Amino acid sequence: MNRDTMKKIMGLIAFAILLYVGLQNTRLVSAALRYVVGLTAPFLIGGCIAFVLNVPMRFFERNLFTGKKATQNKRMRQMKRIGSLLLTLVVVIGVIVVVLFMVVPELYNSFAAIGREMTRAITRIPQLLDDAAEMLPMFETEIDSLRESFLNVNWREIGTVIRNFLQESNILSSTFSIATSVVSGVANTIIGIVFAIYILLQKENLGRQFRRLFYALLPEKHVDWFLRVCSLTSASFNSFLSGQCLEAFILAAMFFVSMSLLNMPYALVIAVLIGVTALIPIFGAFIGCIVGAFLILTENPLRALIFIIIFLVVQQIEGNLIYPRVVGGSIGLPGIWTLVAVTVGGSLFGIIGMLVFIPLSSVFYKLLRREVNRRTHKFAEVKIQNEKKEEENDKETVEREQSSKD
Numbered sequence: 001m002n003r004d005t006m007k008k009i010m011g012l013i014a015f016a017i018l019l020y021v022g023l024q025n026t027r028l029v030s031a032a033l034r035y036v037v038g039l040t041a042p043f044l045i046g047g048c049i050a051f052v053l054n055v056p057m058r059f060f061e062r063n064l065f066t067g068k069k070a071t072q073n074k075r076m077r078q079m080k081r082i083g084s085l086l087l088t089l090v091v092v093i094g095v096i097v098v099v100l101f102m103v104v105p106e107l108y109n110s111f112a113a114i115g116r117e118m119t120r121a122i123t124r125i126p127q128l129l130d131d132a133a134e135m136l137p138m139f140e141t142e143i144d145s146l147r148e149s150f151l152n153v154n155w156r157e158i159g160t161v162i163r164n165f166l167q168e169s170n171i172l173s174s175t176f177s178i179a180t181s182v183v184s185g186v187a188n189t190i191i192g193i194v195f196a197i198y199i200l201l202q203k204e205n206l207g208r209q210f211r212r213l214f215y216a217l218l219p220e221k222h223v224d225w226f227l228r229v230c231s232l233t234s235a236s237f238n239s240f241l242s243g244q245c246l247e248a249f250i251l252a253a254m255f256f257v258s259m260s261l262l263n264m265p266y267a268l269v270i271a272v273l274i275g276v277t278a279l280i281p282i283f284g285a286f287i288g289c290i291v292g293a294f295l296i297l298t299e300n301p302l303r304a305l306i307f308i309i310i311f312l313v314v315q316q317i318e319g320n321l322i323y324p325r326v327v328g329g330s331i332g333l334p335g336i337w338t339l340v341a342v343t344v345g346g347s348l349f350g351i352i353g354m355l356v357f358i359p360l361s362s363v364f365y366k367l368l369r370r371e372v373n374r375r376t377h378k379f380a381e382v383k384i385q386n387e388k389k390e391e392e393n394d395k396e397t398v399e400r401e402q403s404s405k406d
Contacts, residue, residue: 042188046195050203053088055241057200060084085200099276102269107291110298232366236359247326248278251285251318258310265299266292270307280354285315337361 022029037044061084199206214223252275259267274288289311297304323338338358345357 042191043195045188045192046199049192050196050199051237052241053085053092053196053200054203055238056091057084057088058238060087081201085197095276099272103273103291106266106269106295110295113298229363229367233359233363236362236366240359240362243326244279247318247323248275250322250326251275251278251314254314254318255310258314259307262306262310264296264303264307266295270295285311285318289315337365 061080064084064087211223211227214226218226252271255274256267256271259270270288270292273291274285277288278285280287289308292311293304293308296307338361341357341361342354346354
């Protein structure tokens with residue numbers, strides 16, 4: 001038994017021991033993982049932001065700054081990097097601001113309209129009860145009793161009961177914990193954005209430093225394989241983000257055209273909202289549908305029902321025809337496996353799982369296909385060599401038989 005085999009056996013034994021200890025102390029392991037994730041949360045957020053922003057930033061670098069000076073002069077290359085990053089931030093922030101300014105005022109107006117209608121309905125209840133008593137004289141006694149009960153409601157006592165409930169419950173402490181979580185999330189996001197900007201400005205230098213570190217600590221064969229997988233993963237995620245944006249634009253255009261043809265209200269607002277929420281794979285558009293149906297409901301309930309029908313029809317076309325071909329085709333993953341990846345990822349990790357499992361499935365699919373092709377090719381070569389050997393043996397046998405006859 002050589003030294004490499006001994007190392008592999010010792011590694012497997014150490015892994016088995018660590019796995020056993022971890023399974024026996026799941027609470028301690030989960031607490032340690034939560035602590036590590038909380039400690040590194042700003043950097044994880046920054047890495048994710050940098051990875052997403054790198055897609056449009058690379059587009060600007062390749063298409064807007066292509067002169068010789070921008071590629072040869074070091075100072076011009078730095079200015080090119082800074083200009084591309086600024087353009088990316090302007091575009092992303094601009095899209096977010098436009099969506100907020102389009103959707104938030106309409107939602108505010110809708111809630112205000114619902115509040116006014118509820119106030120009018122409450123003030124009209126006594127009159128409605130009087131009308132009901134005239135139309136249904138056989139229930140006049142019950143209706144009069146109901147009207148008197150409504151008019152004699154002690155709203156001050158109801159307010160006292162609600163206040164006592166809020167004081168006795170843990171709502172105040174829950175509100176404080178939620179506020180603390182929000183502040184912590186905002187702080188982590190700000191630190192993450194700063195970290196992401198640093199990564200985008202120094203991405204080549206950071207890449208070289210990590211490669212040198214890996215080659216210094218790990219065997220060259222393993223590092224080469226790891227870098228190939230990282231390159232394939234990066235390409236798959238970039239293609240996935242591009243395909244997802246294209247699919248969201250197509251879906252928004254379909255809703256805008258269909259709603260405009262039917263002369264429905266808020267066509268542009270709802271189309272933009274569905275396009276933004278559709279960046280979440282498969283199920284994201286349903287969030288936009290709920291908000292859109294709510295907006296239309298304040299105008300006309302019948303049109304809200306028509307809008308839901310339109311959404312279901314368009315969603316079926318998009319989910320079964322457009323999405324698997326646009327997104328799955330952009331990352332080289334067949335349509336059926338795209339749907340499987342979304343379903344499994346959503347079941348395991350929710351929205352984050354949907355976003356991550358599609359490109360990860362693409363990476364696994366490509367690695368598996370490459371390995372199958374390699375082994376199949378190797379098997380075919382061995383088979384051809386064996387067939388050649390059999391043919392040579394047959395020829396030698398025939399020649400021997402002929403020579404023996406002679």
